[in-house]
Amino acid sequence: MKNNSIIEIKQLCKTYAGGFKALKSVNLKINKGEIFALLGPNGAGKTTMISIICGISNPSEGQVTVGGHDILSDYKKTRSLIGLVPQELNTDAFESVWNTVCFSRGLFGKKPNPQYIEQLLKDLSLWDKKDNPMMTLSGGMKRRVMIAKALSHEPEVLFLDEPTAGVDVELRKDMWQQVRKLREAGVTIILTTHYIEEAEEMADRVGVINQGELILVEEKDQLMQKMGSKKLTIELSENHQKLPSSLSSFNLELNKNILTYNFDSKKEDSGICSLLEELVKNNIRFNDINTQKSSLEEIFVALVHKQ
Amino acid sequence: MINFQAIKTIYLFEMARMKRTLGQSVASPVISTSLYFVVFGSAIGSRINEVEGVSYASFIVPGLIMLSVLTNSVTNASFGIYLPRFAGTIYEILSAPISYVEILIGYVGAAATKSIIVGTLILATATLFVDLNIQHPFWMLFFLFLTSITFSLLGFIIGVWADNFEKIQIIPLLVITPLAFLGGSFYSIKMLPPLWQKISMANPVVYLISGFRWSFYNTADVSLNVSLIMISLFLIVCLATVRWIFKTGYRFKS
Ligand SMILES: Nc1ncnc2c1ncn2[C@@H]1O[C@H](COP(=O)(O)OP(=O)(O)OP(=O)(O)O)[C@@H](O)[C@H]1O
Numbered sequence: 001m002k003n004n005s006i007i008e009i010k011q012l013c014k015t016y017a018g019g020f021k022a023l024k025s026v027n028l029k030i031n032k033g034e035i036f037a038l039l040g041p042n043g044a045g046k047t048t049m050i051s052i053i054c055g056i057s058n059p060s061e062g063q064v065t066v067g068g069h070d071i072l073s074d075y076k077k078t079r080s081l082i083g084l085v086p087q088e089l090n091t092d093a094f095e096s097v098w099n100t101v102c103f104s105r106g107l108f109g110k111k112p113n114p115q116y117i118e119q120l121l122k123d124l125s126l127w128d129k130k131d132n133p134m135m136t137l138s139g140g141m142k143r144r145v146m147i148a149k150a151l152s153h154e155p156e157v158l159f160l161d162e163p164t165a166g167v168d169v170e171l172r173k174d175m176w177q178q179v180r181k182l183r184e185a186g187v188t189i190i191l192t193t194h195y196i197e198e199a200e201e202m203a204d205r206v207g208v209i210n211q212g213e214l215i216l217v218e219e220k221d222q223l224m225q226k227m228g229s230k231k232l233t234i235e236l237s238e239n240h241q242k243l244p245s246s247l248s249s250f251n252l253e254l255n256k257n258i259l260t261y262n263f264d265s266k267k268e269d270s271g272i273c274s275l276l277e278e279l280v281k282n283n284i285r286f287n288d289i290n291t292q293k294s295s296l297e298e299i300f301v302a303l304v305h306k307q
Numbered sequence: 308m309i310n311f312q313a314i315k316t317i318y319l320f321e322m323a324r325m326k327r328t329l330g331q332s333v334a335s336p337v338i339s340t341s342l343y344f345v346v347f348g349s350a351i352g353s354r355i356n357e358v359e360g361v362s363y364a365s366f367i368v369p370g371l372i373m374l375s376v377l378t379n380s381v382t383n384a385s386f387g388i389y390l391p392r393f394a395g396t397i398y399e400i401l402s403a404p405i406s407y408v409e410i411l412i413g414y415v416g417a418a419a420t421k422s423i424i425v426g427t428l429i430l431a432t433a434t435l436f437v438d439l440n441i442q443h444p445f446w447m448l449f450f451l452f453l454t455s456i457t458f459s460l461l462g463f464i465i466g467v468w469a470d471n472f473e474k475i476q477i478i479p480l481l482v483i484t485p486l487a488f489l490g491g492s493f494y495s496i497k498m499l500p501p502l503w504q505k506i507s508m509a510n511p512v513v514y515l516i517s518g519f520r521w522s523f524y525n526t527a528d529v530s531l532n533v534s535l536i537m538i539s540l541f542l543i544v545c546l547a548t549v550r551w552i553f554k555t556g557y558r559f560k561s
């Protein structure tokens with residue numbers, strides 16, 4: 001039997017000491033080697049879920065296995081498979097970058113491997129900072145050190161809890177490049193983010209969590225397709241009051257010189273060709289055209305509001 | 308399988324943290340011991356002839372060592388575990404493949420090591436002031452190790468329990484130091500009025516100092532066996548508390 005899921009979460013519930021239910025019977029399988037994006041508004045339960053899988057928080061009910069091992073009874077096995085980049089940037093202020101990364105590797109029971117750590121720091125553009133104390137680093141650098149720490153023991157699963165919060169655009173691109181490289185090396189990646197374009201760009205699958213409930217898990221492409229109608233915007237050269245009747249068969253909206261056409265990109269004939277032909281025939285000139293997919297963000301907002 | 312690498316990593320990390328304050332760690336016991344010798348040993352001691360057949364300056368050596376070992380153990384161990392809790396770096400310890408026992412060995416081992424070093428330093432300083440002739444060196448080391456470990460465990464418990472820095476500082480200051488002073492660091496319990504002798508028996512430090520002093524001079528306030536039993540009891544209470552903390556995840560895991 002082929003089983004290609006690396007993490008299996010069954011009916012996971014979490015009730016905090018105060019009685020607050022942060023997770024309500026979550027079921028989820030993460031496939032080996034995929035990038036899974038967990039989306040959800042503040043307080044949805046993303047960090048709680050990650051904390052339980054990593055051993056920082058105790059589950060109230062349910063079962064989680066990582067690599068086929070139970071996270072409670074076989075915690076040494078599951079934890080050595082996992083690297084975690086937490087949401088908060090908590091570091092030892094006085095430690096050097098090099099020491100703090102080597103410390104992480106040691107905690108996970110791995111023999112020192114200076115070459116590997118050196119490569120890791122170089123990949124994350126931290127090599128020139130290796131002897132600097134953590135407190136002298138900028139926020140973005142600290143974030144990268146956290147990633148280096150998480151990767152220091154060569155994990156098979158990497159959790160990134162909002163890895164790009166406070167990271168500039170340039171660095172974010174670098175980071176995603178790194179993540180892609182890791183995926184190519186076979187590492188499974190679970191990330192949470194508020195930047196939906198990131199999930200859209202990076203993820204193979206997307207899960208949406210809201211108020212402790214996983215309300216959707218889907219292949220990103222399918223999700224986009226299923227829910228993504230497309231929009232064509234045409235900027236006309238001059239304002240028009242009315243459109244010729246020959247255009248009435250199209251689903252059009254006109255607002256001064258902006259003409260919008262809603263269509264389904266999955267259909268065989270999107271109707272764009274005939275629309276443009278019709279415009280030319282009627283001597284309606286235009287300056288610019290532009291198509292847009294409805295973004296994951298819109299889908300996401302729609303989903304969360306439906307709840 | 309025991310994660311020796313992780314124990315070693317925590318241990319060395321803690322030792323390195325202590326090394327950063329090495330000057331202070333070495334200087335303060337040496338200076339304070341010298342001061343005690345000047346004040347108690349020379350000034351006051353010159354008026355007290357002998358206690359239990361030992362010169363007063365010599366008599367206070369074991370007590371001085373215990374005083375420092377106790378406060379150092381508690382302070383080192385409580386800071387050791389409180390700092391990562393306070394800084395939030397504890398997440399890494401909790402998410403690593405380490406058992407609680409391994410965590411404990413790493414932190415308590417490092418704290419106890421430092422106390423033993425401090426104890427040895429004080430002993431070395433003392434030889435500058437008095438002639439020391441240790442009667443039972445094996446027992447002396449045994450008490451030194453056992454005390455360091457037991458009180459490092461106590462410190463670990465305090466570091467887990469504390470939710471601010473004040474609590475961490477206040478325990479050694481308001482509990483450990485007074486108990487050590489009243490526990491016969493500078494006098495024999497037998498010198499007290501009978502009522503105070505009785506009250507002193509409730510002080511666990513009395514048994515430590517008595518046993519430790521016995522290993523130096525063969526004289527004790529309470530018998531060696533009673534000392535050993537009391538220290539073991541205290542060790543067991545600390546271990547049981549730690550076990551409870553780990554079982555419930557108290558202040559460790561939400
Ligand atoms: N230790 C705790 N004790 C009590 N409640 C908690 C604790 N930690 C989190 N919560 C609550 O659980 C809920 C989920 O929190 P969690 O941190 O998992 O959210 P999140 O999805 O990661 O949010 P964000 O996007 O803001 O990081 C929140 O309502 C939070 O207040």
Ligand SMILES: [Mg+2]
Nearest residue numbers: 046047087161
């Ligand atoms: Mg979070």
